[in-house]
Amino acid sequence: MGKKKIFVEEVLKISPKASTKIVKILTKEYGKEHFNHLRRFSVQYANDTGKYPPC
Numbered sequence: 001m002g003k004k005k006i007f008v009e010e011v012l013k014i015s016p017k018a019s020t021k022i023v024k025i026l027t028k029e030y031g032k033e034h035f036n037h038l039r040r041f042s043v044q045y046a047n048d049t050g051k052y053p054p055c
Contacts, residue, residue, distance in 0.1 A: 004035055007042075 008026045011018055025034050045053045 003039075007035075007039055 004026065008023065011022065011026065022038075024030060025038055041053070045051050
């Protein structure tokens, strides 16, 4: 199973009502670059890191 598919499944486990926009970013519609940005952001600011995003 690819990283993208695993990540999408995990996002949907955490938030079953994840917005369509997030799911589109994670799928082919927006491409690999957007997926990598969102994945890095999610890992960097995960709940257990203690870091808070500037946005």
